[in-house]
Amino acid sequence: MDLAEERISSMEDVLNTEKSKLEEATKRITFLSRKLDDLENRLRRSNLRVVNLPEKVENPDAVAFLEKWLCETLGRSIFPTPPIIERAHRLPGRQNTDRPRVMIMKFLNFQDVVRVMRTARQKGRVMYGDQEIKFFPDLSAEVLRQRRRFNDIKQRLRSLNLRYGIVYPAKLRVTVNGQTREFENPSDAEKFLQGIQNTGEL
Template sequence: MPHPKGKNSHDASKQTDASKKASASEPIPVASTALELAANDSVNMSALKDELEKNKNAILTEIKASLAPINSSIVEVNAKLDAFEPRITEMETYLSDHSDRIDSLEKRVDHLEKERGELRTKVEDLENRTRRNNLRVIGLPEGLEGRTAVPFMSQFFVDVLRDESFINPPELERAHRALRPKPAEQEKPRPVIVCFLRFQDKERVLAISRKKGQLSYDGHKVYIFPDLSPGLAKKRAAFNAVKNKLYQKGVKFFLRYPAVLCVTHQENVYKFVSADAAEDFLKRQLLEDD
């Protein structure tokens, strides 16, 4: 007779095996949940895509609405540019034509300027040629010549020069004060312009006056200079500062017509047509000798 306890154990073992088989035949709940989640995700993605598409369409519509005025303005600007294009082309043509005309006018002005300079030089030369027989006497008091200046000035040169080679009064064509208002009593007297009949007499008077140096007449210091045009006188006056320095250093010099400074230095003669060039020479050569 079998033991009751052993029977119970056998029955329990059978029940356990049956339970395992039953468990194996039941469906797994995790796989079912995954499928459900996948299905839900697919639905959500579709909804999200639909929402994004709606938002995109809304944004595009808004952008188009915003760009509409800009597009309209661009169309207007393009229309205006098209209208201006022929005008711009016309202006370019005008500018090119005017540029050519300006170039032509500039060349013409340069030519005329050159001609003007040449004519001015010729006129100045002619003016000085008309004065070639003239001398300018400075320092004679007003009224000293009386009512007849020609005989007075003719004798004046003999008296003021006091030279044995010049004892006969020179023949004069005319003599008069500079043509400007009579100065007040305390002001400087006007120069006396004297025109000699012969050029040789004028040159002789000028040479003797330079040789004599300081001249005086009736107690008044007088000076005799060539009568030059204002333009030429200004050119020659530009050398005054250099001439003073040369004189102080004992250097021989003279002005040659029309306005050329000639300097004798170490047995060489240097010629200068501008005061700046003469000044440079003075600084470079004469000061080095010191």
């Protein structure tokens, strides 16, 4: 009996050791994944996604087209001289769909990214012909996944005409009656919204 107990105890020690190693390896993988994702987003920092720009309007030189179009559309007061775009391309995909492929442009100067986003937001609508053009940061798949968690609550906020925004990397910022709150997960935002609806603060 003593020998059996000794063997069981020894096996438990081995299992506990292996469990600790697995937990440590899992933590390490999580840490490295976050570092890799952070690096990817830093590399994308000077990129912008252009959504709904009609196909082929940029031909034959996408960079030259975008530099000129941004000046004309956003205004010479914003870009007295054309911004320097290092490269631009459409995302791969079929061209025979009703929706144009997304265009990605990489700026030399990050401040030009800020100017484009800020000016587009202030204008409300940026048009190319009869098409409304949207600009978005070029984020990693993981950050986009985290942001999509807030899609349902954002729809409710829009229906209530409440101001909101997404703070990098994936926090929801909500402004109600002049007061701003930030949420890292949708459940907290849901509780907050439910609370102010119940108390009649809206």
